Amino acid sequence: MDKVKLVVFDLDGTLVDTMGSFANHAATLMERHYGLLHETGYSQYIKTSGLPFRQQLEVLFPRNHKNAYVAHQFEEWKVENLDDASFRPEVEDIFDGLRDLGLLIAISSNNLQQNVDYVSQQFPSQIDTVLGFRDDKFHKGEPHFQWLETHHNVDRSEMIFVGDSLNDCRIALDCEVPFLALPTTFSIEQFLGVDPNVDHVDPITGIVDWIEESQGQIQTTDLPMADSSFSPWIGRNTSA
Numbered sequence: 001m002d003k004v005k006l007v008v009f010d011l012d013g014t015l016v017d018t019m020g021s022f023a024n025h026a027a028t029l030m031e032r033h034y035g036l037l038h039e040t041g042y043s044q045y046i047k048t049s050g051l052p053f054r055q056q057l058e059v060l061f062p063r064n065h066k067n068a069y070v071a072h073q074f075e076e077w078k079v080e081n082l083d084d085a086s087f088r089p090e091v092e093d094i095f096d097g098l099r100d101l102g103l104l105i106a107i108s109s110n111n112l113q114q115n116v117d118y119v120s121q122q123f124p125s126q127i128d129t130v131l132g133f134r135d136d137k138f139h140k141g142e143p144h145f146q147w148l149e150t151h152h153n154v155d156r157s158e159m160i161f162v163g164d165s166l167n168d169c170r171i172a173l174d175c176e177v178p179f180l181a182l183p184t185t186f187s188i189e190q191f192l193g194v195d196p197n198v199d200h201v202d203p204i205t206g207i208v209d210w211i212e213e214s215q216g217q218i219q220t221t222d223l224p225m226a227d228s229s230f231s232p233w234i235g236r237n238t239s240a
């Protein structure tokens with residue numbers, strides 16, 4: 001991992017505590033339209049989270065003709081209930097801490113772009129970029145990371161992607177973006193099953209210290225051997 005310049009947050013389940021209500025409504029729809037037990041639908045929603053809901057349905061009910069309709073119902077419900085989605089109370093301090101470190105902040109979500117824009121209005125000055133699901137070619141993963149590299153002139157090795165789902169962890173691995181797990185929806189053991197080297201913070205407020213410490217380690221490691229007695233570097237790091 002290089003020096004972090006851009007922190008990329010997943011939204012639902014990471015910055016916004018929406019997973020319970022999303023899973024509950026998704027389970028209601030799955031019970032109504034596919035005859036699934038509510039508790040089974042709930043756990044299957046969680047298990048496949050991190051994907052657009054339409055894709056979650058394709059995983060659970062491959063090529064079922066009801067998928068498009070049910071996905072549309074779910075997205076409409078989300079729009080109607082957007083005012084219930086607010087950032088975790090600790091997010092403002094986290095954003096302030098990251099800004100103080102001089103870092104850029106982005107959101108990368110597979111929730112619809114219009115929903116992510118709406119929710120993100122709570123922090124217009126702290127969040128640099130808000131990326132949601134726009135279509136099959138623009139979503140969380142490679143399209144979002146490419147967009148961020150181009151528009152912020154950073155390499156993906158200078159990003160850290162923070163997410164709560166196992167799919168987030170897989171996406172980060174596939175795209176070779178450093179990942180930090182937030183074990184609220186899944187346990188750290190489940191994340192380790194996807195990536196044995198994954199790091200995590202719990203609670204999420206630990207992220208500012210985690211980044212600061214990781215930067216310190218990188219800068220110390222990066223010191224050339226011949227300059228190991230060059231103290232101004234170290235002094236500057238610890239006083240930053």
Ligand SMILES: [Mg+2]
Nearest residue numbers: 010012013164
């Ligand atoms: Mg999430």
